[in-house]
Amino acid sequence: MTTTSSAGGASDALLSVRELQVHFPTSDGLVKAVNGLTFDLESGKTLGIVGESGSGKSVSSMAIMGLHHGTNAQMSGEIMLGGVDLLSLGRDDMRKRRGRDVAMIFQDPLSAMHPYYTVGNQIAEAYRVHHDVSRKIAKQRAIEMLDRVGIPNPDRRVNDYPHQFSGGMRQRAMIAMGLINDPNLLIADEPTTALDVTVQAQILDLLQDLQREFNSAIIIITHDLGVVAEMADDVLVMYAGRAVEHGPCKEILTHPEMPYTWGLLSSVPDLTGDTDARLVPIPGNPPSLLNPPSGCAFHPRCAHRDKVPGDLCRTELPLLVPGQRGAQHTKRCHLPNPDAIYEAEVLPEIAPDLAKEL
Template sequence: MSTLSQSAAEPSAAPASSFLSVTDLYVHFATEDGTVKAVDGLSFDLERGSTLGIVGESGSGKSVTNLAVLGLHNPRNTTIRGEIVLDGQELTGASERQLNRLRGKKMAMIFQDSLAALSPFYTVGRQIAEPFMKHTGASRREARARAVDMLRKVGIPQPELRVDDYPHQFSGGMRQRAMIAMALVCDPDLVIADEPTTALDVTVQAQILDLLKSLQQETGAAIIIITHDLGVIAKTADQVMVMYAGRCVERGTVKEVMHHPQHPYSWGLLSSVPRLDSSVEIPLVPIPGAPPSLLAPPPGCPFHPRCGFSDRVPGGACHTVRPELPDAQQRGSACHLTETQKESVFTEQIRPRLR
């Protein structure tokens, strides 16, 4: 059974300055092989009208974190601890009925695989109209008109005709736009986009990102973008959170993280990205090894088995002591290297790769 930090009472008012505040979040899954620590003590804040980019390799806990925000994990095998406060409402421990009132209206998610997320048995227009009817009490005619309008906003040609098409009749890019229309049909205050540009060609990717930005400017929504694509983060996000092994290892503004990263994992991510303006003589530097098993994460810093700088930390602290981030509102990284060491490594080894 799910273990939650709050009882399933009405979401209580909580004093929080941020629109979304996640504090000390743990999401663990019970499996036959043991407990998977998918999210292991994560905290972050998000303001209205801003965009947070969450980046990291597959299995780092990006999607698990945001599914917990929406309350979409299976309670039978999931243990959730910590606080998730959305606009003053505590979501951890809220009942399914209470969360259903918020999903679609207050918070919504654009899922990664639009073909799997859209039902093949109903038209695209009906699937967009359904949450609008549920949350606003609109008639079928009003909801259909709203669906047509949303399809027009997201750039679907001839929306009056395409509203009656089924998902398989849409291209990949059009399905992704339909997913965005469905997520935004009730003008939610929080939009979570899980890999919104995966498997789309570059032109469609740019259109999807521009669309999200323009709709955010219209509605003032807060947006979380989950991706492994640093180019997407650079184009859309205001703040960046780098995740590894269920933890945040670095956070800051886009400019800070992209141009002056502080954590060895961030260095590895940026060093492995090809750049059009870089010399062909500068090789890409992949991160050695593989992400750790979350059934038995390594002691100390979870990145130390793959880190090329742990030998610079005296006493073997990387192998035994978990590095912590500074205060949740501050720029920083969870690394045992001193600020002087970080600056030296970045200046001598990392910056030349990023030019």
Template structure:
């Protein structure tokens, strides 16, 4: 995957052509109170076989941008601009019928809550088989057998019997596995997983993540995983995109982002993860304040009202000027949207000693390995 600045979207880094290329994506929703700017100027690439982790607080634009890739804002009052190029085709330029043909076959999505995403009146097998028949001219019998095969592949016991069960008869982990089976039944090139481990216990979470990785290797799918959990990102992602107030604020290789973050918002997300090598009674360090209103975002950097380091920026830039997404201190593949000078030194001397004293002192493991 390659990383770009908001002002110059030419690809950098990897020579391979991206499977998915998003350029200056904007998704705005007109309301009676004003225009909700849910996504603004989002740009990223994703190669086949790679995983992009998108992280950020609720309301940062993670799910809205992914739903735009799926074409799920069509038929709403959403105003969408920019480019979403999947395998050479701009999805924003094709008709609704053409998008329906691609949705489920070339790009598929695992939704956050499988119980509400699946229809309660139809069996699990019926819904998985339907997803297959939409894109393949086969009989109901053949589609049902394909559903049984997929349920077996995702680890559902007795799939030939459970295929006739209803969603409420499945446990949370099994419903999530069934959603994965539905998402992968047509071997899509791109799979979007929206909080796939939410509300699952840690053992089932680990099983789901292992399953996704195994299936990704089998199908060579590109994966976008949306999550609040940096531990999931460390386990799954090749690259990380940090979003705040509808914008990308940091973007780069996973290990680089976790070990040398350059944006104070990313520091705040890392501060909320327990330090497994430190004091077990130490309190987590929350990000002060609340995410900004997308109707009336603050001027300048949208994070500046919550940023503890804004006074280190010369003048009044944080309050008056939106920073561009520019290469950080470690090269062009790691970009950040911040006016802060020398963030590497500030993180090493001020932030890391507070959130992980042992790591700041040079103790192993690294932050990325710890997560």
């Protein structure tokens, strides 16, 4: 599964993840948080990773950041960034790259920033780690970045503490910290969580503007398919630690081929369509990663497993194979004709007007 070429790897990909596994030994057993994840991402492109809590989104991104070093995590596979396998680096070598080559905007900026240090000090420190400059120069650089991300009066607010910033301003400060070293890859983990819709739109516009300026690749982790529709070039849907669907954003949102993706779309209200259309939640809960279901991990919650011949859904893990619309769109499902099922059964429930047009 790649965004640009075959599973052998995209020659022009900035980031190439191959068969990534992240497991955590616990007293109750082995938690298989990520299993065989593979994808590519080019400079200047955005990959949206979606899925329910516990699907492996943040764990895989923390592996790219090298944040599992020093833990009991068992990792294997490849994470190639700019031709260097990040999994092969030691803790010190990874620290030299973290923040410079790859940076991350964390989900909760209030807890991600230290309450005892000013915002400016924390942003300047991120710069001084990778540049041999004085505190004065680093602080000036921090002021420039705060100004660039839209913080008013940055020369004054640089001396404020995190609690003196609003939620949206803290998120902007985190973006400034993430981009101060002009990283090639920026990972944004739920960057609009707990923000009102106006501030959400401003943050997304800011990320897109800065991406155009720096030509950074962006991974955006979110539960919000509206964010994905606005930001992403490609979408990776994860469930129970595996990729279950991947492809161009428009294809995934308009012609999904995996019942789990159908469930995610069914849970989103269609504000432009029939106001009588029902929200159709996914039944049940995500599986335990200590003891995931056999075969397709989604089969206990899938309303369409009876359409698959035999007992394949329960007994055999489906491969990630090209969908009905070309090799760029891949899906992990045994359904023989998902397009027809989606248009005949799923669309009439979640978007009746669109179903009539088809």
